[in-house]
Amino acid sequence: MRYASFASSFSCYVATSPSSSSDIKLLEMTNISNAHAGLPGSGYSYAVYCSGVSGLSNSCSGNFETVVKLSGTSNAHVRQGDQADYPGSNNVCLSLPDKGTISVGYQLNDCTGFDETIASMSAFPTNAHIGDENAYVNKICASASMPRTSSGGKISWLSSIFGGKKSDSDSSAPVVAPSENISTSTENTGLLRRIFSKNKTENNIATKEIITSDLEDTTTGKGIEIASNYDMGEIQERVDDSNSFLANAFLGFGNFLFENPFKSALLALSLGVFLSLLYKIFARKKRI
Structure with missing residues (x-):
């Protein structure tokens, strides 16, 4: 058959x-x-x-x-x-x-x-x-x-922020064969993530759509590439740009907050106490 x-x-x-x-x-x-x-x-x-x-x-x-x-x-x-x-x-x-x-x-x-x-x-x-x-x-x-949900819906809220599909309700998507220096584009149905890089290699991308752009960041002269509907649990990437570290750090921190609501609450409380103490210290010094 x-x-x-x-x-x-x-x-x-x-x-x-x-x-x-x-x-x-x-x-x-x-x-x-x-x-x-x-x-x-x-x-x-x-x-x-x-x-x-x-x-x-x-x-x-x-x-x-x-x-x-x-x-x-x-x-x-x-x-x-x-x-x-x-x-x-x-x-x-x-x-x-x-x-x-x-x-x-x-x-x-x-x-x-x-x-x-x-x-x-x-x-x-x-x-x-x-x-x-x-x-x-x-x-x-x-x-x-059946729809692919290997990310377990953990990045759905990030998807909503960037306008992409929620990972737990996406339609079934083909697994794109590993490729390097992606330059082809297909239908874009929702932006989830932006990465600024001239040379980028993506492996094991589980996504239906990939769209790239030849636009350049006028401040750095580096190419802008846009990837849509990523299944974050199945992406392994190498990006020749320090900006990608910030993007990954942001997404990683977001996933941590999403997966650990109790720890997130403690972190927020601790941060509030720290800022309050810091304010009191500076206010006291100002009076002196």
Whole structure:
């Protein structure tokens, strides 16, 4: 089967048994071509299994999409998921937790634009036999993904300050292959961080958009580069500019305050006491 892109590790396959015990059984079929279908538990030799996304299931409730609809629980013909239910509503579905994204489609020849080819049908849109992805030209396609939140939402408040997306609600983003001296640009949907540097190398960037600028800081003559929607937990960077140290120090201190509210309160209290004492000392000296 066609493997999914970096945006999702979602994949499906037809087999007589699952590759892993965690793979979900989507539906069963009597053969890999010219087959009748059945819901899981029908007892047929072949089945469609799917995996690769956290929380994936075959439930038809909550956040789900209907893949195909069956004329019965077993020995069934199939129709597209966007058609009316057969009597009994024996539907085959993919579901994810609430923040997950699922899409299902039906295309001729291939599943361009989707993560995976689920199976194929003898005809569109209804009363069809089913087979694996190679059986027919009428393909059943699907994509499934969950948003990446490896930063655990710890920098969400910083994101809001700079106008970027919150890390715990971003859409799923592809992992960009490591690159050096980034100069290409794609759609910018929110500024999170600014770094002033002429030469910069980024590794392991987990982000959907990167935008750079050829503008120069007129006071220093150094190039200005802007990076958007960074997943701070997956960035390793080298910046040939002392200003980057200040930026990193600020972000690190911000994360410390966010992660340690009690310590932050003590720090604020201590700072207040220190400033109060300092004021009294200077006020006393002024009177003398």
